[in-house]
Amino acid sequence: MADRLTTVLPPGYPALLAELKERILRARLRAVSAANREVMMLYFDLGRSIVEQQAQDGWGRGVIDRLALDLKLEFPDVEGFSPRNLWRMRAFYLAWRGDSGILPQSVAELPWGHNGVLLEKLRDVPARRWYAVNALERGWSRAALTAHINGRLHQREGMAISNFAGALPPLTSDLAQQAT
Numbered sequence: 001m002a003d004r005l006t007t008v009l010p011p012g013y014p015a016l017l018a019e020l021k022e023r024i025l026r027a028r029l030r031a032v033s034a035a036n037r038e039v040m041m042l043y044f045d046l047g048r049s050i051v052e053q054q055a056q057d058g059w060g061r062g063v064i065d066r067l068a069l070d071l072k073l074e075f076p077d078v079e080g081f082s083p084r085n086l087w088r089m090r091a092f093y094l095a096w097r098g099d100s101g102i103l104p105q106s107v108a109e110l111p112w113g114h115n116g117v118l119l120e121k122l123r124d125v126p127a128r129r130w131y132a133v134n135a136l137e138r139g140w141s142r143a144a145l146t147a148h149i150n151g152r153l154h155q156r157e158g159m160a161i162s163n164f165a166g167a168l169p170p171l172t173s174d175l176a177q178q179a180t
Contacts, residue, residue, distance in 0.1 A: 033109060040108045040115070043080075047093025048101075050086065080112070091119050095128065106133045113142045121149045130154045 050067075053059045064086050071081040092115060096103050106129070107115060114135055122128040131154065135145045148154075 036111060037108045039080075039112065040110070041103060043089045043112065044093050044096065044103045044108075046086070047089035047091070048097070050090045051093055054090075088116060088119065095119055095125075104129065104132065106136045109136050111142070114140075114145055117142055117145050117149065121146070127154050 050059065050064065053063075061083075065083045068081050068083040068086050075081065095118075096107055098104075107118075110118075110132060114132075118128050118132060122131065131145065131149060134140070134148075134153075140148065
């Protein structure tokens with residue numbers, strides 16, 4: 001093994017190694033994102049099923065508790081099927097179903113913890129959507145998302161006092177204002 005590590009490498013080797021490492025990391029990130037998206041879609045669909053059964057058959061807390069127990073027994077190695085989480089899935093569906101009944105892409109790409117924060121802290125749908133989009137685009141952690149919600153960032157953003165409107169062309173001034 002020591003002989004292989006001291007071997008003189010061809011000139012293009014470091015660049016190829018760096019490129020391969022980058023491709024591997026990007027592929028891993030895409031795989032994690034795809035898996036997260038599937039879980040969010042599953043949770044949305046489970047929430048829809050619960051809402052529909054409640055409307056059709058009058059399901060209550062006892063049925064949800066039993067459903068959580070049966071899911072846990074069927075999938076003992078899978079976390080996330082507690083009664084509390086099933087109720088949260090129901091709320092997740094109700095919060096995001098909209099007119100189309102489809103989960104918005106920005107929401108599907110956020111981790112479950114981020115979605116929980118959005119559900120617990122925001123009743124206003126446009127504000128909830130704004131935070132979902134910005135958390136995804138800006139890569140906010142759950143703590144950062146919580147801090148921005150608590151600080152009402154959506155109300156403050158773009159409100160910084162400036163002379164952009166008078167000093168810059170309209171499109172440029174709007175972009176500069178939003179950046180601050």
